[in-house]
Amino acid sequence: MSTLEIRDLHVSVNTESGPKEILKGVDLTIRSGEVHAIMGPNGSGKSTLAYSIAGHPKYAVTSGTVTLDGQDILSLSVDERARAGLFLAMQYPVEVPGVSVANFLRTAKTAVDGEAPKLRTWVKEVNAAMDRVQMDPEFANRSVNEGFSGGEKKRHEIVQLELLNPHFAILDETDSGLDIDALRIVSEGVNRFSAQGDRGVLLITHYTRILRYIKPDFVHVFVAGRVAEQGGQELAERLEAEGYDRYVRAAAGAAAE
Amino acid sequence: MSVDTRTPVANAGLPGDVPNVAEAVETTIASHLHPVASYDLADHPRPKGLEEVWRFTPLKRLRGLLDAEGVTSGELDLDVQAPATVTTSRISTADVRALGGPAPVDRIAALAVANAPYATLVDIPAEAELDGPVVITVNGRGLESPVFGHLVVRVGAFAQATVVLEHLGSTTYASSVSVLVGDGATVTFAGLQLWADDAVHAGQVALKVGRDAHVRSLSATLGGDLVRLVETAEYAGPGGTVEQLGVYFADAGQHLENRLFVDHNAPHTTSNVDYRGALQGQGAHSVWVGDVLIRKIAEGITTYESNRNLVLTDGCRADSVPNLEIETGEIEGAGHASTTGRFDDEQLFYLRSRGIDESEARRLVVHGFFADIIRRIGVPSIEQRLLAAVEAELAVTVGLPSSDDAGDPA
Numbered sequence: 006m007s008t009l010e011i012r013d014l015h016v017s018v019n020t021e022s023g024p025k026e027i028l029k030g031v032d033l034t035i036r037s038g039e040v041h042a043i044m045g046p047n048g049s050g051k052s053t054l055a056y057s058i059a060g061h062p063k064y065a066v067t068s069g070t071v072t073l074d075g076q077d078i079l080s081l082s083v084d085e086r087a088r089a090g091l092f093l094a095m096q097y098p099v100e101v102p103g104v105s106v107a108n109f110l111r112t113a114k115t116a117v118d119g120e121a122p123k124l125r126t127w128v129k130e131v132n133a134a135m136d137r138v139q140m141d142p143e144f145a146n147r148s149v150n151e152g153f154s155g156g157e158k159k160r161h162e163i164v165q166l167e168l169l170n171p172h173f174a175i176l177d178e179t180d181s182g183l184d185i186d187a188l189r190i191v192s193e194g195v196n197r198f199s200a201q202g203d204r205g206v207l208l209i210t211h212y213t214r215i216l217r218y219i220k221p222d223f224v225h226v227f228v229a230g231r232v233a234e235q236g237g238q239e240l241a242e243r244l245e246a247e248g249y250d251r252y253v254r255a256a257a258g259a260a261a262e
Numbered sequence: 263m264s265v266d267t268r269t270p271v272a273n274a275g276l277p278g279d280v281p282n283v284a285e286a287v288e289t290t291i292a293s294h295l296h297p298v299a300s301y302d303l304a305d306h307p308r309p310k311g312l313e314e315v316w317r318f319t320p321l322k323r324l325r326g327l328l329d330a331e332g333v334t335s336g337e338l339d340l341d342v343q344a345p346a347t348v349t350t351s352r353i354s355t356a357d358v359r360a361l362g363g364p365a366p367v368d369r370i371a372a373l374a375v376a377n378a379p380y381a382t383l384v385d386i387p388a389e390a391e392l393d394g395p396v397v398i399t400v401n402g403r404g405l406e407s408p409v410f411g412h413l414v415v416r417v418g419a420f421a422q423a424t425v426v427l428e429h430l431g432s433t434t435y436a437s438s439v440s441v442l443v444g445d446g447a448t449v450t451f452a453g454l455q456l457w458a459d460d461a462v463h464a465g466q467v468a469l470k471v472g473r474d475a476h477v478r479s480l481s482a483t484l485g486g487d488l489v490r491l492v493e494t495a496e497y498a499g500p501g502g503t504v505e506q507l508g509v510y511f512a513d514a515g516q517h518l519e520n521r522l523f524v525d526h527n528a529p530h531t532t533s534n535v536d537y538r539g540a541l542q543g544q545g546a547h548s549v550w551v552g553d554v555l556i557r558k559i560a561e562g563i564t565t566y567e568s569n570r571n572l573v574l575t576d577g578c579r580a581d582s583v584p585n586l587e588i589e590t591g592e593i594e595g596a597g598h599a600s601t602t603g604r605f606d607d608e609q610l611f612y613l614r615s616r617g618i619d620e621s622e623a624r625r626l627v628v629h630g631f632f633a634d635i636i637r638r639i640g641v642p643s644i645e646q647r648l649l650a651a652v653e654a655e656l657a658v659t660v661g662l663p664s665s666d667d668a669g670d671p672a
Contacts, residue, residue: 059615060615061611062607062611082614082619082620083611083614083615084614084615084616084617084618084619084620084623086615087614087615087616087617088617092615092616093615095612095615098612099606099608099609099611099612100609101609101612101613101626101627101630102630102631102634103629103630103631103632103633103634103635103637104626104627104629104630104633108626109613109616109626112618112622112626113613113616113617113618116616116617116618116619116622117616117617148630148634149612149630165616169616169617
């Protein structure tokens with residue numbers, strides 16, 4: 006049983022006109038076994054939250070805490086956070102020319118586990134994980150994400166999720182740009198991951214579409230850098246019907262006061 | 263670090279209002295970047311160092327190679343291992359000239375020809391399909407006296423061959439290498455400069471590409487104190503393709519210079535140049551100059567040249583100068599690119615977000631940067647050797663970029 010706890014998190018980015026605060030006091034607690042969906046309009050800071058937890062250098066945490074079972078995550082480097090059990094499936098996975106998927110996966114697995122995977126079973130594991138998301142095993146020989154279609158990149162993220170099997174997975178708009186088949190395949194991967202029972206998922210999305218496949222225990226509406234409302238599945242259904250207008254107007258009104 | 267990226271030079275070369283007509287007659291063009299190719303030393307006066315083609319080179323570190331007129335060459339230790347159908351012989355400069363290969367384009371290449379007591383001819387017969395690579399090894403035997411080497415590799419029409427020219431050991435070496443590729447032949451030529459740290463090597467590698475022939479070359483320079491190679495390519499007829507790949511890894515104090523000149527002197531020819539380098543350590547200096555001349559007669563050609571440099575530490579300097587001279591408007595495509603920079607932060611973040619620590623992530627990125635080129639040579643034994651050599655270079659990384667430590671917020 007693990008807990009990822011975010012308390013009063015404030016995050017800024019540097020812009021031409023100086024630092025700009027994107028996250029304005031985020032509170033969120035995710036326990037293993039739970040699936041949380043964060044939904045919000047464009048520019049609300051959803052991705053900033055994901056990248057801040059993962060430790061992207063672009064984002065500066067100005068105050069607040071993120072802890073994993075009480076351990077201060079923010080004092081760890083990017084790779085230390087991953088080794089502590091965090092995983093970020095990115096909206097735009099990065100191409101790394103000349104580094105094969107096979108080499109990348111083996112290196113990452115070795116880093117996360119602290120020892121090299123058993124050669125005999127590892128190749129089978131990789132092939133099985135790729136097969137589950139309908140990726141041709143030939144992808145193992147290709148450069149990381151190079152020349153992959155949008156859907157292939159997302160499926161590759163799910164392969165990594167399954168092989169590295171972190172305690173907490175943050176999925177940043179993993180549903181964006183996917184056709185219905187790919188969306189189903191990717192969602193099934195996430196469901197397999199959370200079905201282990203002791204893994205936490207933070208699913209960041211703009212659309213309710215993916216929530217037809219992944220059933221969240223908690224839905225958080227994210228507006229203007231903080232959580233504006235929380236609820237269960239019914240909140241997602243309401244967003245599907247009403248959209249974000251109500252929250253955006255409320256946030257704009259609050260800012261104007 | 264400096265980046266010197268010029269805009270392409272489009273020189274119509276047409277007097278007044280003469281239209282660009284199909285029957286345009288080719289005349290000798292004196293490209294402003296390249297002196298006339300000639301066997302005559304008088305055509306290659308000793309440079310003072312300010313000349314365009316010499317300005318990047320620390321002439322004093324050439325150990326007198328420029329002043330070696332009349333010097334007796336030290337013994338060239340050159341070994342050829344080749345399948346049985348390949349013959350190796352010693353021929354005279356007059357014989358070489360009769361073969362019709364390209365003449366030297368600079369003083370050091372001309373001195374290599376003039377001072378070498380003989381030329382080594384490696385002859386691959388027409389229509390040969392070799393069952394293994396031809397491996398030519400030049401062993402440097404020390405710094406006592408400079409060595410001058412003249413090598414000609416002739417590949418007959420429609421032959422298919424892989425030729426590896428590797429340089430090992432310590433020496434001061436001036437070389438002239440010609441690869442004469444017959445019509446319709448397919449050739450892979452790999453020149454590996456794996457010298458000891460104190461070697462000095464300068465010279466020319468000239469590719470002559472037959473009609474419809476396909477040449478893929480790889481120049482890999484990892485060792486040596488100073489290595490300056492001019493790689494020229496020209497065509498003996500239309501339809502030829504040349505792919506010139508290169509990798510180099512400059513360590514502290516090393517000067518590695520690659521100067522390319524692709525002369526599109528025939529129509530419907532193709533060239534693709536892709537050189538990549540990494541630099542680390544105080545005083546590491548790389549120079550890449552990529553000149554492409556598209557002559558008036560060379561209609562329907564395609565060319566692209568690219569140079570990318572990865573600067574791993576402070577104190578390095580990468581000069582990268584692509585030039586394109588276009589004398590016909592009837593080309594399929596022409597372009598170039600040059601980039602010099604530090605690590606891509608997004609690549610490092612992606613790898614590190616999977617638990618891979620910073621130094622391992624950097625190692626992976628550099629490895630991939632080179633593997634991307636090296637694997638295109640398609641000869642597994644060379645790929646493995648070069649990747650191992652790159653790994654060895656990375657193992658001695660003298661320090662990580664001080665201004666690139668933004669990876670950890672907090």
